[in-house]
Amino acid sequence: MFGGGRAPIVVLSNNTKRESGRKVQLENINAGKQIADVIRTCLGPQAMLKMLMDPMGGIVMTNDGNAILREITVQHPAAKSMIEIARTQDEEVGDGTTSVIVLAGEMLVAAEQFLEQQMHPTVIIREYKKALEDIVTLLEGPLSVPVDRNDKAAVAQVVRGCIGTKFISKWGDLAVNIALDAVNTVLLEENGRTEVDIKRYAKVEKIPGGSIEESQIMKGVMINKDVTHPKMRRYIKNPRIMLLDCSLEYKKGESQTNVEISGQEDFTRLLEIEEEHVRRQCDDIIALKPDVVFTEKGVSDLAQHFLLKAGITAMRRLRKSDNNRIARACGATVVNRTDELQESDIGTGAGLFEIKKMGDEYFCYVTECKNPKACTILLRGASKDILNETERNLQDALQVARNIVLSPRLVPGGGAIEMAVCQKLLGKGTSGPYTALAHALEIIPRTLAQNCGANTIRTLTALRAKHANHTDASAPCTWGIDGETGELVEQGKKGLWEPLAVKLQTYKTAIETAILLLRIDDIVSGSKKKGGQEPPTPSQMAQQPQE
Template identity: 60%
Template sequence: MLYFSIFLQAVADIIRTTLGPRSMLKMLLDAAGGIVVTNDGNAILRELDVAHPAAKSMIELSRTQDEEVGDGTTSVIVLAGEMLHVAEAFIDKSYHPTVICRAYIKALEDALAVLEKIAMPIDVNDRAKMLGLVKNCVGTKFTGQFGDLIADLALDATTTVGVDLGQGLREVDIKKYIKVEKLPGGQLEDSKVLKGVMFNKDVVVPGKMRRKIINPRIILLDCPLEYKKGENQTNAELVREEDWGVLLKMEEEYIESLCMQILKFKPDLVITEKGLSDLACHYLSKAGVSAIRRLRKTDNNRIAKACGAVIVNRPDELQESDVGTGAGLFEVKKIGDEFFAFIIDCADPKACTVLLRGASKDLLNEVERNLQDAMSVARNILKNPKLVPGGGATELTVSATLKQKSSSIEGIEKWPYEAAAVAFEAIPRTLAQNCGVNVIRTMTALQGKARDIFIYPSFHANGENSWVGIDGNTGETADMKELQIWDAYNVKAQTFKTAIEAACMLLRIDDIVSGIKKKQAPGAGPSKPTIEQEGDADNEQIIPE
């Protein structure tokens, strides 16, 4: 373990400076020569070219955290790195890794119990509190300088696509039903959440089909409006000139029947994911119907969720209930050099589009990354409306509680348990470092207050818990309740679980081996076993890395 702990610590040190409001940015150069400037932990680690397998597993932690809760990607790496760092002293003293892992798992269970105890419920219908919470969670990002803009966009988008499942449960799928469209140009303040869907398409026949329809009736198809071609093995032999006319007539009648099945429902807009023949365009435009073809499946699903339509596979299966009538406006606009179709002002949309405007693509890419984090935070609160104090106050509470509890643990596991308690202080310590204050003096003051307030609440003058943490902007100790700095309970719990469980997994690795078969020259037959290999011709060399 000591051999590869250097690599693991190096991974944690790379993104340690990107934690907190005063975090530093990293400039990344990708393989194609592109440049990315960000302080998002997951985005940074995703671009790292790492060969060591243990270090790769650390990078996977950030990806796991991002997929599960969408935030805390830097914290989980810092905490996991600290857990491994404090374990080195016990490995040096010949502690068995299993003993350390047992102590760590016990510490994780107690830490989650503390989290559950200090969690505070929140009313998700209180927009002011929700905005403040989302803003605090993304205040450490690059877009924190733009105030409430990102928090407003994230909250509007997640509340739009939220679906009540009953019994207090709520489903918010931000990957499927929220699309972010980035259009360079304009001001960032021009960004907005559309109550509907926007996609990069124009009507099939711009001169003959309407580009603006109020309260459109929309039909969504997952089939082509074209004549079905035969398979490759099909041959048609035409002997007379009239036979060709018969084939064309059959094709026209087939397409006409398809269009008539659609037109009897009086649609204003027909959208299909497949092709649309010129003849079908003629029949549709003649009836005053606008058409869009070759739309992405994901966009079609969003339109269905936004306007209440049902995607139909065959026109002869169409019913009145399949027609979408929830949209208030269909319009095609030209933005820059491209045309974009808008289906907006929907009555009860369960899908939406976030339109981002900005000066450059690099800025918009960073804004999108920050927006994804903000939407994840809002989703976590909507799904589990509980809060814990931010600014390192939660970690200090957990650390102080575990330190006190370690005195009641018997046996050799007491010392790794206490070391795990100390490791939780890595988060507030890193916040203090990034603010440029005296780390030792700040941490001493915080530990003293945490011990007095959290472990002995009677010492507090008002008899109430004051969540003491670090003000990420100034580096001074402050009451998180007064500053209204909170974290989502889901994010913090997932951070602790991922970091400690991954640390335990890595601690139980005692060596890294690689099975290598002997290389042969091209065209050579099977090699004869050497003296060392005789008696076990199938043996592979196991070489420690």
């Protein structure tokens, strides 16, 4: 008994299938390997794209590991947990989703030979944990170099390295500038704490049409809305902006409300009460002389009439997130009741309010802000598929720029850091699983070489020799593979660096997932019989892409 509850009991009925022991561990390894094989060709600048069809008939074309795995349906529980780690990696650091799957799959395969030799999983796990501790120590110590986050050229080089493997790499300079400007705009430093909230305050608006070169970042907010009344002003310089979270209309009762009217005067009085309520709300607003009013709720025709007479432009039914972004951009405060409005709630930080038509839709711009802490990234492109892929790539670039701001340390890219860590671990380790994990790291440079059609064995042998001959203990060896040509290059001179935060998270997630799957020795499936058939065993559960 624990905590007053009952101890769990597993009842194995006739419907319950159970597999255990070595067989399950080997199956889990196989499932992880299959998922890694799906993703492997998506690593590096010469990565191939995958075309995925969802059940609704929509298509996704991408080489982003997380986006691919989100669209795949798998049955095997171990494969599901592999897909989950790509999502974790994406949410935590936003990049390295392909690497983490490839590494986790290879680390599982590295353990397979020891399981076949009847070595106990806990022995392998102990060595893996020890290797992870050593990797973290090495990466945070001699194998990473500090970077000045205020050095725009150095940070831009890292972001360019991140998007070099993506579809958007052709417009690299544009994407890098947008990513850096966006992160610097939403950067907030309070009480010695740095916060970069990209998800909430760097909104991406995708508008089909035009070319990708026309994409831009606006120091302010852009919303897909038009004014509520056609006669309201659509272009205002230095506007006074008011943000509301209440409706400018008479609040009707719920469906259960009953009102009894006995005469003509009662109905007239009812309408008068409604008009007085709306007039009172509008008088509260007009008293502060705003130029533009944004509200998250509705604006009645009567309120539009009063506001139009006072020369005020109104916008209704904004999303809460858009209202919060406008508040950050122009310094206004979102108010819940009109009778509590004060002068300090008015936002005066915006330089321009205008309504412009783009394509078939009208957009409202609040731009030229003095100190915006929110921005909008406008993406243009030939089709929705191209725009979606561009947005996915740009999100990775934004996350990399954010990681450098929060943790300004770098490691060499192009498989150089994996080979450097591998050499250091081989120098320390003696046991089988420890050295097997070190060799598993070589899968990254090997895959990079394979994806650009180089001679894998010759390239890796030459790369090992370069790292073995490196004698400077104070700096990492930066020899790696050029993902475009498959030749060996010195990444330090080429300028291909990656944020330390991404690599640390990649190794931690990959090794911990491998440990987790090795620890499983039993899969119990209690699914019901369908049409008298036995439920499938985990070994029969194969990878099934969605139709």
